[in-house]
């Protein structure tokens with residue numbers, strides 16, 4: 001009889017989830033994820049085959065950089081045909097960045113890639129890791145009429161599946177560590193696992209997966225604050241390698257009307273630096289022109305981040321620059337939602 005079980009690949013990159021507490025010494029140590037299935041007997045009850053691949057050196061996600069994103073993308077590329085879904089175990093600190101980046105890097109994705117992690121190690125008595133891990137696997141294994149239900153990059157944490165590129169880490173203490181302020185959850189786990197079908201990316205015609213491995217990190221972020229001195233911005237935009245700068249503005253995209261700000265930004269844009277306006281508010285988005293304090297930015301043709309998160313914006317810049325998008329089309333492409341990252 002044909003084996004109809006779904007095949008799930010768990011990719012362990014590091015983070016708290018993969019640690020166990022040594023109760024004698026009280027310290028946290030890395031867990032051998034190859035032995036995961038033996039250590040978490042609940043996984044046997046899932047109706048799928050699970051294989052694991054681990055980073056040779058699992059890392060705290062604060063140490064992640066684009067080269068690690070490429071490693072994850074390459075693991076998925078190499079195993080794309082052999083597995084029905086992928087679960088990436090990752091530290092929560094930079095999970096929204098990695099997961100947003102992967103969304104851009106994996107073009108034509110038609111299988112689930114679910115990021116998860118935990119606030120407490122998997123070996124801790126009160127751990128949130130087991131639920132996060134088990135439900136992530138269940139979500140990655142969901143199928144309807146022979147095709148995966150989720151065909152995008154998701155982030156599962158504390159009973160919610162969120163679109164990864166809409167998330168931001170909002171709490172370093174609570175189990176509910178992530179929020180998706182501008183987009184509803186893709187699924188909610190209660191007594192039943194409820195999928196919010198209208199929120200999912202529309203099903204695509206199956207096309208070959210294209211993996212983009214060039215991410216250009218000559219980008220920067222400047223958060224506005226009352227008292228920001230001209231010298232700081234001036235220094236930033238005179239960084240020789242800088243190709244794009246996000247300015248995190250107030251409210252719906254507002255910034256001081258002072259002349260020096262307009263002049264420095266104008267010069268930067270004239271030099272070819274892409275300037276993107278993203279709000280520093282957790283929810284809502286940029287609407288340049290709504291207030292007088294954003295008129296000057298609109299006139300300068302600053303790129304609107306709309307309701308994108310900073311995480312999705314910075315990784316989008318790296319992706320577009322890496323792909324060689326340039327000139328006038330850059331603004332149009334950036335302002336277009338590529339993976340559901342903005343409304």
Ligand code: ASP
Pocket residue numbers: 014015016017059060061062090091092093094117118119
């Ligand atoms: N510092 C850890 C990390 O991001 C925290 C976590 O795993 O949640 O890797």
